[in-house]
Amino acid sequence: MKKTVVLTFKETTWDKPIVYKLIKDFDLVFNILKAEISPNKEGLLVLEITGSEEAFNDGINYLKRFDIAITSIEKEVTRIEKKCLHCGLCTATCPTKALYVNRETMEVIFDVSKCIACDACIKICPPRAMKVGFRN
Ligand code: SF4
Ligand code: SF4
Numbered sequence: 001m002k003k004t005v006v007l008t009f010k011e012t013t014w015d016k017p018i019v020y021k022l023i024k025d026f027d028l029v030f031n032i033l034k035a036e037i038s039p040n041k042e043g044l045l046v047l048e049i050t051g052s053e054e055a056f057n058d059g060i061n062y063l064k065r066f067d068i069a070i071t072s073i074e075k076e077v078t079r080i081e082k083k084c085l086h087c088g089l090c091t092a093t094c095p096t097k098a099l100y101v102n103r104e105t106m107e108v109i110f111d112v113s114k115c116i117a118c119d120a121c122i123k124i125c126p127p128r129a130m131k132v133g134f135r136n
Helices: 053-064 089-093 120-124
Strands: 002-009 029-037 043-050 068-079 099-102 107-110 130-135
Touching: 002 053, 053 068, 089 099, 089 120, 120 130
Parallel strands: none
Antiparallel strands: 002 043, 002 068, 029 043, 068 130, 099 107
């Protein structure tokens, strides 16, 4: 599973080596999507974490031991309909068939309910019609 979380660090925790333990001790992998330190030394880290559900829960419980606020956000892939050329390129890369060709109309349909937000279609789409965003 893959989840995106926002971690907000207080002045007392932002410079501590806490987060790397998610990899070392909890067998999780993460991508840093955003990292910011405000002038009052509060830190904000947006991480995309990959691992088993059990490892994810253990890792989050570990983070909760520190003075860190944790919010889970979900990644969301959308299509800008007016940009889509219905070229069909994305249908070959979509692992869940969320993008498929309607054989009657030859239009490429985006079934958002099947999308697992894997991002495979984002880079491959020539007019950049597929977009990734976040929702709380
Ligand atoms: S690759 Fe982009 S333009 Fe082509 S069908 Fe898919 S979403 Fe539309
Ligand atoms: S993000 Fe992945 S699952 Fe969703 S439409 Fe694109 S390729 Fe398919």
